[in-house]
Amino acid sequence: MLNNKLLSEDPVCYRNYLRMSSFENLLQRVENNIAKIDTFMRDSISARSRLEVTLRFLATGETYRSLMYDTRIHESTISRFVPEVCQAIYNILKNTYFKMPTSENDWEKVAEQFYLKWDFPNCLEALDRRHIKFRPPHSSGSYFFNYKGNHSIVLLGLCGGVFRESFLSQAIANNSVNFPPAKALPGRSLKVPYVVVQMMLFHSPREY
Numbered sequence: 001m002l003n004n005k006l007l008s009e010d011p012v013c014y015r016n017y018l019r020m021s022s023f024e025n026l027l028q029r030v031e032n033n034i035a036k037i038d039t040f041m042r043d044s045i046s047a048r049s050r051l052e053v054t055l056r057f058l059a060t061g062e063t064y065r066s067l068m069y070d071t072r073i074h075e076s077t078i079s080r081f082v083p084e085v086c087q088a089i090y091n092i093l094k095n096t097y098f099k100m101p102t103s104e105n106d107w108e109k110v111a112e113q114f115y116l117k118w119d120f121p122n123c124l125e126a127l128d129r130r131h132i133k134f135r136p137p138h139s140s141g142s143y144f145f146n147y148k149g150n151h152s153i154v155l156l157g158l159c160g161g162v163f164r165e166s167f168l169s170q171a172i173a174n175n176s177v178n179f180p181p182a183k184a185l186p187g188r189s190l191k192v193p194y195v196v197v198q199m200m201l202f203h204s205p206r207e208y
Contacts, residue, residue: 018052019059026089027051033088034081045073045081053078054085104180111180111194121185125196127158158196 007014015021027048034051036044053071056062057078064075064082071078090098101107107124114123163169171177182191 018055020055023051023055029092030085030088033092034085045077049073050081050085054082054089057082058086100177102178104178107178107180107194115186120197122183122192122194123197124179124194127196127198158198 006017015023020026030051031047035047038044049071053067053073056070057064057067062070064078067073067078068075101110110124111122114126115121158168172179179194182193184191
C-alpha cells in the first residue's frame with residue numbers, strides 16, 4: 001500500500017492524508033470488527049488498509065473509482081467494505097462520542113459550550129453540508145461552478161421533503177428529543193427558540 005510508505009517517511013503527511021491524528025487509537029478499537037481472514041486463494045485486505053480507505057472516503061468525498069487508483073484496491077471491493085467499516089466505527093464509538101442528549105439539561109450544556117467557544121447563544125448543533133458533483137446541461141453556464149472547479153449542488157440534511165419525512169423531523173416536531181424551551185439571549189428579555197446552525201465556508205467571489 002502506498003500509505004505504508006507515506007507513514008514511514010512522513011508521519012505528519014500521513015495524518016493529514018487521513019485527516020485524523022488518533023488513527024492508531026481508532027484502529028485498535030475497531031480492528032477485531034473489520035479484520036478478515038486470509039484464504040488459500042488470496043490474502044485479505046488488512047484492517048489498517050480498510051480503515052485508511054474509509055477515513056479517506058469520509059474526509060474527502062472521493063468516488064470509489066478515484067480511491068481505487070490511489071490505493072490499488074478495486075472499486076467494487078471498496079464499495080463493499082466502506083459501509084462495513086463505517087458501521088463498525090459507529091457501533092464501537094456511539095456510546096462515547098455519538099450519544100445524543102436526552103434531557104433539557106443535557107441540551108442546555110451543549111448550548112453553553114457553543115456560546116463559550118463560538119460566542120453563539122441558543123445553539124444546539126451545527127450541521128455540515130456536502131457538495132454533490134454532477135454533470136450540468138450545456139445551458140447552465142457557470143452558475144453551479146464551485147470553488148474546487150466542479151459543478152455541484154449543496155446537499156443539506158435539515159431541509160426539504162427528505163427531512164420532513166425523517167424520524168428526526170418528527171422527533172423535533174413533537175419534541176421527543178427534549179429540546180429546552182425558548183430562552184432570552186444574553187442581555188435581552190425576549191425569549192427566542194434554540195436553533196441548529198449550518199456550517200459554511202466563506203470564499204471570495206472569484207471562486208464561484
